[in-house]
Amino acid sequence: MIEVKNLSKSFGEKTVLEDISVVFEAGKTNLIIGASGSGKSTLARCLIGLVAPDSGEVLYDGRDFLKMDINEKQELRTEVGFLFQGSALFDFMTVEQNVRFPLDMFTKMTLKEKQQRVDQVLERVELSHANKLYPAELSGGMKKRVGIARAISPKPKYLFCDEPNSGLDPQTSIVIDNLIHEITVENEMTTVVITHDMNSVIEIGEYILFIHQGHKAWEGNNHDILRTENKEVLDFVYASEFMKKARE
Amino acid sequence: MASFLFHLGKYVILMWRVFSKPEKLSIYRRRLFDEMVSLGLDSLGIIMVISIFMGAVITIQTSANLDSALIPAYTIGFTTRQSTILEFSPTIMALILAGKVGSNIASEIGTMRVTEQIDALEIMGVNSAAFLILPKIAAAVLLNPFLTLISMFVSIGGGYVVAMMTDIVTVADYVYGIQLDFKPFHVTYAMVKTVVFAFLITSIPAYQGYYASGSALEVGKASTRGVVQSSIIILIANYIITQLLLI
Numbered sequence: 001m002i003e004v005k006n007l008s009k010s011f012g013e014k015t016v017l018e019d020i021s022v023v024f025e026a027g028k029t030n031l032i033i034g035a036s037g038s039g040k041s042t043l044a045r046c047l048i049g050l051v052a053p054d055s056g057e058v059l060y061d062g063r064d065f066l067k068m069d070i071n072e073k074q075e076l077r078t079e080v081g082f083l084f085q086g087s088a089l090f091d092f093m094t095v096e097q098n099v100r101f102p103l104d105m106f107t108k109m110t111l112k113e114k115q116q117r118v119d120q121v122l123e124r125v126e127l128s129h130a131n132k133l134y135p136a137e138l139s140g141g142m143k144k145r146v147g148i149a150r151a152i153s154p155k156p157k158y159l160f161c162d163e164p165n166s167g168l169d170p171q172t173s174i175v176i177d178n179l180i181h182e183i184t185v186e187n188e189m190t191t192v193v194i195t196h197d198m199n200s201v202i203e204i205g206e207y208i209l210f211i212h213q214g215h216k217a218w219e220g221n222n223h224d225i226l227r228t229e230n231k232e233v234l235d236f237v238y239a240s241e242f243m244k245k246a247r248e
Numbered sequence: 249m250a251s252f253l254f255h256l257g258k259y260v261i262l263m264w265r266v267f268s269k270p271e272k273l274s275i276y277r278r279r280l281f282d283e284m285v286s287l288g289l290d291s292l293g294i295i296m297v298i299s300i301f302m303g304a305v306i307t308i309q310t311s312a313n314l315d316s317a318l319i320p321a322y323t324i325g326f327t328t329r330q331s332t333i334l335e336f337s338p339t340i341m342a343l344i345l346a347g348k349v350g351s352n353i354a355s356e357i358g359t360m361r362v363t364e365q366i367d368a369l370e371i372m373g374v375n376s377a378a379f380l381i382l383p384k385i386a387a388a389v390l391l392n393p394f395l396t397l398i399s400m401f402v403s404i405g406g407g408y409v410v411a412m413m414t415d416i417v418t419v420a421d422y423v424y425g426i427q428l429d430f431k432p433f434h435v436t437y438a439m440v441k442t443v444v445f446a447f448l449i450t451s452i453p454a455y456q457g458y459y460a461s462g463s464a465l466e467v468g469k470a471s472t473r474g475v476v477q478s479s480i481i482i483l484i485a486n487y488i489i490t491q492l493l494l495i
Contacts, residue, residue: 048371077373088368091360102372105272 001026002047002158002190007056009039009046016042017053017214026157026190029181029204033196034211035236043211044160044194048080049073060158078106081151081189083161083180087143089135095122095146096131102154121149125179141172145179152183159184159191165200177203198237201225210236259455265377266385266451279383287349287384287450288391292398294348295341299399302340303406306331311416324417325425328407330434337399338438339486342445345392346478350453353384354474357457358467366458381454385447392446393439400438437493444489445482452478 002024009017016039024030032040045051047058049065058065060076068076089098096118103114122128125145135143144164151159161180165173181204184191193200201208205222212218212232220228225237238244270276310327357380360366369376404426411422453474460470 050367050370074373074375077371080371082368082371084364084368086363088364090365090368091363104275105372105374 001061002192003057003059003062004043004047005057005059007043007046007053007058009042009051009053015214017046017211020056020211020216022209022216022219024190024192025207027185027188028191028206029184030190030192030207030209031201031205032192032194032209032211033201033236034217035196038211039214040194040196040211041162044162044192047192048077048082048160078102078154079157081154081156081159083144083147083151083159083164085163085166087135087147089138089143089146089150091135093134094131095127095133095135095138095149098135098146099149099153102150106154117153121153124152124183125149140167141169141176144168144172144176148176148179148183152187152189155187157189159189161191161193161195163195163197164193165195165197170199173197173199174203180204196236201237212236258459259451262377262381262455262458263451265375266381266454268375268378270378270382271374276379276383279379280386283383283387284391287352287387288395291345291348291395294344295395295399296402298341298344299337299402300406300409302336303328303332303403303408304410305406306336306403307407307410307422308414308416321417321421322425322428325407325411325422326428327425328422329404329426329430332400332403333434333438337396337403338441338445339482341396341399342392342442342449342482343479345388345395346445346449346453346482347475349388350449350475350478351471353450354453354457354460354471355467357381357454358460358470359457359464361458361460362462362464362467377458381451381458384454385450388446388450389443393442396438396442400435437489440493441486441489444485448481448485449478452481 004020004022004024007017007020008015020043032043034040042051046053047065053066056066060079063076065073065076090101093101099118099121100114103109103117107114109117118131119128122131125148127142127145127149130138130142130146135146138146159180164176164180168176177200180191180193183189193204195201202222205225208218208220208222208225209216210218210230210233217232218228218230225233228234238247306328307324310324314323357366360380366376366380369379407426408419408422411417411419453471456470456474456477457467460467
């Protein structure tokens with residue numbers, strides 16, 4: 001479980017996040033949604049320490065991340081998996097080497113054990129055949145799946161996914177969404193997905209936090225969001241004329 | 249001035265992180281060998297080509313400028329050797345490598361920065377500065393002295409080829425000249441310079457690449473800054489080391 005208490009962040013005069021409090025439960029797919037520039041990516045970056053918040057607390061199963069020293073933070077980060085928007089695969093490594101990298105760095109597993117784990121996660125994301133390829137040889141969807149495989153190979157307790165569907169076609173997006181959801185349930189992980197993709201919201205949104213102009217504007221799940229009367233949420237969900245007419 | 253101090257401080261802090269304890273030595277060892285191939289062995293060809301012509305040109309130019317009958321012909325060999333060992337092999341090679349290796353390092357690390365690969369390392373709990381930069385610095389510091397030694401031999405060999413193929417100096421005079429009054433300390437001095445320059449041509453472009461931000465355009469600018477700054481600082485360091493060791 002990740003608990004955020006009264007988190008605020010400003011860049012100069014501009015307040016990006018203000019007094020955000022939220023609980024992301026384990027075994028659930030938690031979504032942070034909001035328009036571009038609403039502060040959702042900054043929130044995720046504050047949670048994993050890539051951006052230092054001005055105030056507030058971030059508790060990983062009761063452990064305050066912001067009060068940890070650099071060594072404690074590095075240790076906690078070994079329990080965190082992160083899927084980047086652009087996948088961020090290491091160009092100079094093959095798919096297999098990318099997935100094995102966290103195991104090489106932080107485990108005392110034997111080569112055979114590491115290979116078994118790599119084979120297992122690549123099979124889970126249906127990429128066993130691509131293990132010797134380099135990132136430049138992969139499609140967008142394959143890169144995302146390798147990113148997921150790398151993120152889950154060390155069996156993390158927490159998984160963050162930043163815009164996992166950006167640049168993907170609707171069908172591939174659903175495959176990625178379902179994969180994230182299934183892995184979350186299988187491994188009892190606390191998963192936080194930053195997205196503005198409405199398909200993801202409807203498909204896998206067990207908990208949804210809606211951020212509007214740096215504030216927590218709404219929270220609920222994928223059933224509640226279709227029935228809410230919250231104006232900001234309605235403007236976001238039913239942004240197009242087609243969706244407005246469909247709702248009417 | 250404030251900007252210079254800001255960047256100097258940032259560079260020192262980065263180097264502090266680079267030389268902190270590695271997470272897993274076996275991984276760093278593997279990366280060190282990769283970098284030795286990429287930064288060192290892959291530069292061997294260009295070093296040899298430049299060195300042979302450099303030695304040949306020094307020999308011809310020295311000969312062209314010695315038109316007094318009072319100056320013995322073996323001075324040509326002596327001058328070629330001294331110029332090569334003291335200045336051309338350590339300094340000119342460092343400037344050439346600053347262009348070749350420096351731009352490679354800055355663009356590689358800069359691209360990793362803008363494509364979030366460095367963030368990925370940090371989130372995994374890897375000291376990205378040490379993981380990416382330390383093997384490059386170590387590879388250059390370990391291998392560049394050998395490149396400089398090879399450059400010295402090839403450059404003096406280039407002069408020998410000129411002696412053989414032309415009549416500006418006899419082979420016997422040239423060989424006598426390159427052996428005359430040889431001071432081993434001059435090679436030590438060249439090695440000291442090479443090690444310092446190796447550190448500069450890897451760490452400065454690495455700094456520029458590591459703090460690149462934005463787009464591919466910014467990576468290109470960081471690469472240019474890395475090469476220009478390391479070249480200027482090599483020349484300044486060259487002056488300081490020479491003043492300290494030779495006077």
